[in-house]
Amino acid sequence: MWHVTFVGAPTTLYEGEEYTLQIRFTDDYPMDSPEVTFLGLAPVHSHIYSNGHICLNILGGDWSPALTVKSIVLSILSMMSSATEKKPPMDNEIYVRSGMNKNPKRTQFMYHDDTV
Numbered sequence: 606m607w608h609v610t611f612v613g614a615p616t617t618l619y620e621g622e623e624y625t626l627q628i629r630f631t632d633d634y635p636m637d638s639p640e641v642t643f644l645g646l647a648p649v650h651s652h653i654y655s656n657g658h659i660c661l662n663i664l665g666g667d668w669s670p671a672l673t674v675k676s677i678v679l680s681i682l683s684m685m686s687s688a689t690e691k692k693p694p695m696d697n698e699i700y701v702r703s704g705m706n707k708n709p710k711r712t713q714f715m716y717h718d719d720t721v
Contacts, residue, residue, distance in 0.1 A: 612624075624643055638664050
């Protein structure tokens with residue numbers, strides 16, 4: 606398991622804010638994506654749940670063994686940087702309260718918005 610800390614990019618909504626990702630590698634890594642979640646306070650973003658789960662296609666069905674931890678972090682930073690407002694996912698309360706998906710890799714996220 607790795608912990609990666611990064612800072613929000615300049616001139617974005619998250620500028621200067623520090624976040625930490627927890628990255629757990631499966632036994633099948635790199636053929637299988639790692640489990641990636643935010644530790645502590647997760648950023649308020651329409652693709653990041655308050656429990657730290659991240660709705661990002663490369664962490665699920667679009668995973669490629671060619672991807673690296675660096676490319677994962679850059680993808681998350683890019684996703685955050687393109688946000689025009691800080692708002693949680695529309696189903697955040699239900700998803701987090703249900704507690705059914707303690708492992709985001711078992712969640713069937715719906716990738717309905719690729720604009721942020």
